[in-house]
Amino acid sequence: MNDPLKxxxxxxxxxxxAEYRARISRVRAKMAQAGIDAAILxxxxxxxxxxxxxxxxxxxxxxxxxxxxxxxxxxxxxILLMSSxxxxxxRTSWIRDRRFWGYDQNxxxxxxxxNISTAVDAVKKxxxxxxxxxxxxxxxxxxxxxxxxxxxxQASLPGAKFHPLSEIIWGLREIKSPAEMERLRRASAITCxxxxxxxxxxxxxxxELEIASIVRASMFAQG
Numbered sequence: 615m616n617d618p619l620k621x622x623x624x625x626x627x628x629x630x631x632a633e634y635r636a637r638i639s640r641v642r643a644k645m646a647q648a649g650i651d652a653a654i655l656x657x658x659x660x661x662x663x664x665x666x667x668x669x670x671x672x673x674x675x676x677x678x679x680x681x682x683x684x685x686x687x688x689x690x691x692x693i694l695l696m697s698s699x700x701x702x703x704x705r706t707s708w709i710r711d712r713r714f715w716g717y718d719q720n721x722x723x724x725x726x727x728x729n730i731s732t733a734v735d736a737v738k739k740x741x742x743x744x745x746x747x748x749x750x751x752x753x754x755x756x757x758x759x760x761x762x763x764x765x766x767x768q769a770s771l772p773g774a775k776f777h778p779l780s781e782i783i784w785g786l787r788e789i790k791s792p793a794e795m796e797r798l799r800r801a802s803a804i805t806c807x808x809x810x811x812x813x814x815x816x817x818x819x820x821x822e823l824e825i826a827s828i829v830r831a832s833m834f835a836q837g
Contacts (some may be wrong), residue, residue: 624708627666631708633793634666637786638684638692644782645686651745652737653779655682656758660750660783665694665707679729679759682709685740693736697727730763734770744773752778800837808832 624631641664645653655661661682681695691711696704698714715732737743749764750757755778757764768776790798812829 623705623710623712624666625705627706627708628662629666629793631666633791634664634708636791637664639688640786641684641782642686642688644786645684645748648748648777648782649746650748650777650779650782651686652740652742653682653684653686653748654733654737655684655750655779656680657750657756658758660755661694661758663787664692665709667706678727679763681729681733681736683733683736683740685742690740695729695733695736697729730766730770733767737771737774742774743771746775746777747771748777748779748782750779750783751776752780754784755780804833804836807836 641653645651655664656679658680661680664684665682678697678700681693683693683695685692692709694704694707694709694712696712696714698716701712701714704712704714713732713736715728717727737747759767768774808829811832812825815825815828
């Protein structure tokens with residue numbers, strides 16, 4: 615049996631790699647139809663959806679950005695970018711091409727991250743500096759970076775055109791795969807059972823906080 619602690623990628627992943635590859639394949643097909651050469655994703659929800667995880671614990675640090683670059687051309691694998699020091703956490707992703715940026719030791723914590731130059735360099739090495747790049751720019755999507763960082767990123771690629779991705783992303787994410795539906799059913803069953811335990815614990819004098827603790831503990835205990 616394989617030891618998950620020795621794995622270099624996909625450790626304790628939420629779904630098998632095949633599920634994520636199918637999602638990548640679908641978004642590539644839609645991007646090709648829209649004339650988009652690559653997607654540059656930065657929000658936690660979209661990175662979790664396509665890169666796997668659990669990666670959500672990585673997004674509690676507002677001073678760090680996370681990029682997922684998905685080239686439309688299937689000859690190029692997706693690239694996951696994050697700051698150095700995240701090498702261990704990155705192993706939860708199925709993606710093999712994971713790159714890490716360092717810090718400028720002479721700068722403040724606000725401006726020390728070298729994330730922009732690392733992401734721009736990755737785009738250029740793919741030969742996409744004069745292509746159409748899809749980003750989370752419109753309805754229901756929020757960039758996982760500051761406005762200043764987004765402007766700097768786009769200014770560093772003056773030959774590129776930036777296209778909104780919301781229609782593509784929402785159109786794909788709203789259609790659930792069999793694996794997703796199974797997880798949703800399980801989550802619903804866990805939630806119902808947890809609330810039943812909460813109602814069963816109702817007594818005169820029991821506080822709302824105590825009931826909430828019972829419900830939460832039940833959810834965690836059930837997975």
